Amino acid sequence: MSIDQASLGSVEVSLTPQQRFEEYLQSRGLRHTDQRRYLVDLVFSRHEHFDADMLIDNLPRKGKPGYVSPATVYRTLKEFVDAGLLNSFQLDGRTVFEHDYGYPQHDHLYCTQCRKLVEFQSDALTELRDAVGAEHGFRVFEHRLIINGMCSDCVKSRRRTKRKQDLV
Amino acid sequence: MSIDQASLGSVEVSLTPQQRFEEYLQSRGLRHTDQRRYLVDLVFSRHEHFDADMLIDNLPRKGKPGYVSPATVYRTLKEFVDAGLLNSFQLDGRTVFEHDYGYPQHDHLYCTQCRKLVEFQSDALTELRDAVGAEHGFRVFEHRLIINGMCSDCVKSRRRTKRKQDLV
DNA sequence: TTGTATGCAAATAATTTGCACCAAA
């Protein structure tokens, strides 16, 4: 799965993710540990969707400096979501995380062929969602939209493949 | 989780789910067994969202007539989706199934308080989705939208609750 | 000090799969 780096620009924020998280921890009487510091840095070093497993794979191995146990990774990802640093959603059965802090609200186009995720923003969608909510007496908090299809690259390569097959 | 019975009406279909499934099975050289017949009937006896576990719980116990093993239930649910009888999506980590055959395309409002699912239809959404797809060079197949919020009942009861708390 | 956080390993939960046996077509 891949995503263009910061394809939607960013949102003005006064604190770095690290500072923001520290603030969150202090406000709750939680502790700022090396593991948490390390994971904030790693997670915000690239604007990319990832799951717990990918994150664990990118960590130093047991014994090396910077190692964080899987259990702690899972626990910390939850903290990040609570703290508003990350968002998560389900994709093909996996829990996928993405940056929330400092990044605008958006939805996704998903290529079911190459599994590429493309972000997009639509104010019309937000309006539509609020209208639907109002119509049904809902107080709307948020929504999740995923559009499944085939990206232009895959449409092209599939066409090529088809032609080849047609020649047989 | 609950849902109004057939809240969106239905779509014209010439075959019953049972007949439609039989057609599907024949076209693929698969077999129409008692278990499959039994599950089609059970699944289409109520227009309600459900997961594998709920279905298994509603089956006769081991030894009783009509018993179907969990493994077969899981295998059969997949067949139903392949056959176009059911749709599935993720909700709170569970795989939720709903009727597809004979039922119009729709999306959901989800009350995060009482876990009620409400269906709604929006042509504007389909148009918006196609426009977004086109903008990004995607060939769109389908989409999945869930609007999270609080239904009117829960908004009311929460207000009541708040007042009670305020009195303390 | 005092209460959190972490690592490890065991426990869960939801499916999936291997296999021997059963049964549609």
Add this chain to the structure above:
DNA sequence: TTTGGTGCAAATTATTTGCATACAA
């Protein structure tokens, strides 16, 4: 007959949790 289907139990996968120890405040 032949090939797909089913039940059962074991295997998977993704997490979560209990617990003893380590550490931030």
